[in-house]
Amino acid sequence: MEVGHAHALFEWGLNWTIGSYAHNFLILHSAVVELHGCGVLLAATSGSGKSTLAAELSLKGWRLLSDELALINSDLQLVPCSRPVSLKNQSIEVIRARHPEAIFGPLAIATHKGTIAHLPAPASSVERNLECAIPRLVVFPKWSANASLRLEPIGSGQAALRLIDQSFNYPILGRQGFDRLADLVDVAEAWELDYSSLDDARAAVERLVIERAQ
Amino acid sequence: MRNKSPLLNLLTGDIFVEQLNDEEISLLLAEARACGLLTRIAFALARTHGSNSPSSHLADQLSAATIFFGGFKQDVLRELSHIEHALSNLKVPVILLKGASYILLDLPPADGRIFSDIDILVPKSHIAAAEAALMLGGWSTGKLDAYDQRYYRQWSHEIPPMTHLQRGTTIDLHHSLVMPSCRVRVDSAKMISDAVQVSGGGFWWRLKDEDMLLHAASHLLLNSEFDRGLRDLWDIDLLYRYFSAGSGDFPDRLLTRAQNVGLVHILTLALSLASTNFGTPLPEFMRAEKSNFLVRLLSRAATTRHPETKPKGQTAADIALMLREMYLRLPNKLLAVHLVHKLTDLCSAPKKKETA
Numbered sequence: 001m002e003v004g005h006a007h008a009l010f011e012w013g014l015n016w017t018i019g020s021y022a023h024n025f026l027i028l029h030s031a032v033v034e035l036h037g038c039g040v041l042l043a044a045t046s047g048s049g050k051s052t053l054a055a056e057l058s059l060k061g062w063r064l065l066s067d068e069l070a071l072i073n074s075d076l077q078l079v080p081c082s083r084p085v086s087l088k089n090q091s092i093e094v095i096r097a098r099h100p101e102a103i104f105g106p107l108a109i110a111t112h113k114g115t116i117a118h119l120p121a122p123a124s125s126v127e128r129n130l131e132c133a134i135p136r137l138v139v140f141p142k143w144s145a146n147a148s149l150r151l152e153p154i155g156s157g158q159a160a161l162r163l164i165d166q167s168f169n170y171p172i173l174g175r176q177g178f179d180r181l182a183d184l185v186d187v188a189e190a191w192e193l194d195y196s197s198l199d200d201a202r203a204a205v206e207r208l209v210i211e212r213a214q
Numbered sequence: 215m216r217n218k219s220p221l222l223n224l225l226t227g228d229i230f231v232e233q234l235n236d237e238e239i240s241l242l243l244a245e246a247r248a249c250g251l252l253t254r255i256a257f258a259l260a261r262t263h264g265s266n267s268p269s270s271h272l273a274d275q276l277s278a279a280t281i282f283f284g285g286f287k288q289d290v291l292r293e294l295s296h297i298e299h300a301l302s303n304l305k306v307p308v309i310l311l312k313g314a315s316y317i318l319l320d321l322p323p324a325d326g327r328i329f330s331d332i333d334i335l336v337p338k339s340h341i342a343a344a345e346a347a348l349m350l351g352g353w354s355t356g357k358l359d360a361y362d363q364r365y366y367r368q369w370s371h372e373i374p375p376m377t378h379l380q381r382g383t384t385i386d387l388h389h390s391l392v393m394p395s396c397r398v399r400v401d402s403a404k405m406i407s408d409a410v411q412v413s414g415g416g417f418w419w420r421l422k423d424e425d426m427l428l429h430a431a432s433h434l435l436l437n438s439e440f441d442r443g444l445r446d447l448w449d450i451d452l453l454y455r456y457f458s459a460g461s462g463d464f465p466d467r468l469l470t471r472a473q474n475v476g477l478v479h480i481l482t483l484a485l486s487l488a489s490t491n492f493g494t495p496l497p498e499f500m501r502a503e504k505s506n507f508l509v510r511l512l513s514r515a516a517t518t519r520h521p522e523t524k525p526k527g528q529t530a531a532d533i534a535l536m537l538r539e540m541y542l543r544l545p546n547k548l549l550a551v552h553l554v555h556k557l558t559d560l561c562s563a564p565k566k567k568e569t570a
Contacts, residue, residue, distance in 0.1 A: 172285030
């Protein structure tokens with residue numbers, strides 16, 4: 001084990017601990033951000049660019065609740081878990097180039113997920129770490145090179161099935177898990193977002209939020 | 215004098231959870247996790263405190279543990295129905311043992327008891343048929359080296375663990391309650407032949423009350439899985455209290471049965487350890503003599519396992535007890551073979567790691 005991987009392992013250890021023990025929450029593998037009182041889940045598998053998009057949004061004034069874990073309590077609120085965003089491989093350079101002022105933690109090179117760097121959560125997000133958000137949108141982002149922007153709504157059933165795939169503890173919660181997930185897709189519209197440009201993706205998600213605020 | 219373990223003090227009733235500060239609660243949770251008792255503690259505190267937990271952090275941890283256990287219990291019940299389906303044509307009683315039987319029978323030790331395998335037993339004559347039926351159901355023993363195959367097939371009281379290819383669940387299929395070669399001569403056959411059908415006339419059979427407790431005791435004291443030792447002692451305490459409350463002559467019947475199947479020493483040892491940790495209300499004739507060497511070893515091992523609170527000499531006690539287990543399980547010739555094999559394994563293990 002590499003000493004230089006310690007901070008990355010620590011972060012994964014924290015994720016593991018939450019995923020293994022915090023069953024008061026329905027836990028989904030998803031970034032969570034908020035703008036104008038709209039909580040947005042960015043739910044996707046690893047490598048689809050959800051952390052990069054979450055980092056971009058948080059550097060553009062969105063509130064960051066988590067880049068990795070959506071914690072949904074029994075009142076269907078999103079519980080913040082404000083911690084540094086974990087960026088991998090090319091994402092590190094992408095964010096560094098777009099935001100030269102951003103501070104990064106030390107690189108963890110050649111981990112089993114590649115190179116990792118951590119971007120601090122905005123101080124304003126950390127300050128609000130005890131304040132829950134209301135889920136209003138579920139977005140399934142998918143980055144691929146040269147993709148043109150595509151933003152399409154998907155049905156709540158379809159969204160629920162995809163979220164089950166992204167859940168850490170859905171089977172453990174049993175009936176409660178099903179009910180909470182069904183309520184979630186009931187109150188939060190689901191959209192698919194394909195993109196290659198972070199500017200386009202941010203503009204698209206901001207438009208969705210602004211249409212729904214008020 | 216009180217020791218510094220919040221877990222042990224809580225279990226003996228020397229302190230109440232309300233008296234713990236945040237540091238001690240944190241240590242209590244860590245200790246409970248280290249010996250597999252977090253979910254059990256959650257049930258015990260819910261019984262004594264209802265939903266009025268003294269600290270909201272503790273309450274969150276306990277409710278999460280309770281939710282986890284709910285999912286676990288569902289999984290076990292579903293797995294039992296899969297096993298029942300797979301073995302439905304076996305034509306012999308299939309006895310459910312230990313953790314899964316506590317859940318099926320809704321016995322007190324079921325509450326918050328997490329375990330990794332489902333233990334079932336069929337007569338030795340039907341082991342091959344049961345194994346074949348389980349294989350058709352998707353369970354497989356996987357690859358074992360020749361030595362382990364022989365250890366299980368020739369010497370052991372169970373066949374190699376069978377893991378389900380899709381669900382990853384594990385069954386331990388037994389034909390005896392202890393190793394047939396065990397130096398403690400236990401009349402396992404008598405306990406098996408006196409098993410009873412679970413009421414309601416269903417598929418499953420169970421050991422009778424006394425034998426269920428005797429099996430829990432022999433499992434704890436003839437194996438060396440002491441990382442779950444405190445939980446197993448608690449099971450024994452809970453079973454003893456429950457069966458005694460149901461029938462006043464249970465302690466007498468238990469002792470008589472232990473005499474008949476060769477488990478008196480094991481029983482009195484287990485009960486006195488349970489009593490030390492959980493205050494099990496024992497009649498005088500059940501108490502083992504204190505201050506013997508084995509009791510001292512066992513009370514160092516079957517206790518809290520957390521680095522901050524474990525007793526001095528726990529590792530030494532674990533090793534001594536593991537050697538005792540091997541000695542008890544195997545006659546001299548087999549013991550020599552087994553030790554040589556394990557030592558060779560141990561010496562070659564680091565090399566394997568380097569190449570990996």
